[in-house]
Amino acid sequence: METPQDPSPIEHRLREGLSRLALVLRADDWNRARHVGLTPTQLAILEMLEARAGLTVKEIASHLGVSQPTVTDSIAALERKTAAVRRTGEADRRSTIVVATPAGIGMLQASRAIDGETGRAAGTLASDEQEALLVTLVRLITSLQEQQAIPIQRMCASCRYFAPFAHDDQAKPHHCRFVDAAFGQRELRIDCRDHDTADPASRAATWEAFQAG
Ligand code: SF4
Incomplete structure (x- = not known):
């Protein structure tokens, strides 16, 4: 039996702690996204596009650590919701970039009204x-x-x-x-x-x- 004198390695317990936080963060992300009619992936894409001149699907997938087809589906949904548009890249005319629209940035800002449990917990420190x-x-x-x-x-x-x-x-x-x-x-x-x-x-x-x- 594990006792305070013989705990598992600290790296293991840190990972356990971080995984508990990740659970709550995921729930917070869902609440924020749902508040503005998006999914967490769609909201994360808008967050990445904010203040950027545009990113390719490959760049977005790499930053989010998800597959390109997942990003492509989410961008199609964002386009339907008028939150993002696809354009020809300015630096490379052969590339297609994704840009957030003013409506998308508005959704992003509205989502920030939801503080979430992790933000509240950080506020107690x-x-x-x-x-x-x-x-x-x-x-x-x-x-x-x-x-x-x-x-x-x-x-x-x-x-x-x-x-x-x-x-x-x-x-x-x-x-x-x-x-x-x-x-x-x-x-x-x-x-x-x-x-x-x-x-x-x-x-x-x-x-x-x-x-x-
Ligand atoms: S621009 Fe300034 S504030 Fe922003 S990341 Fe660079 S050093 Fe930090």
């Missing part, structure tokens, strides 16, 4: 606990990117505008060169619309500086 959790999530996501389990996300840690610990100010140690402003750990972005992926060498140097700070 103390401020320093929230900050520590955010930094831990950035580390976990970065590790998953390095293992190529997921594509590069639009986080500060991979952004060419990010200068970690550029300021001698505990409250606002980081600098965003895009808006030319200092910001704190609590403001680290997980999905920033102004993100621009740094080249691999700069990304590695930035990550080292972030870790060292």
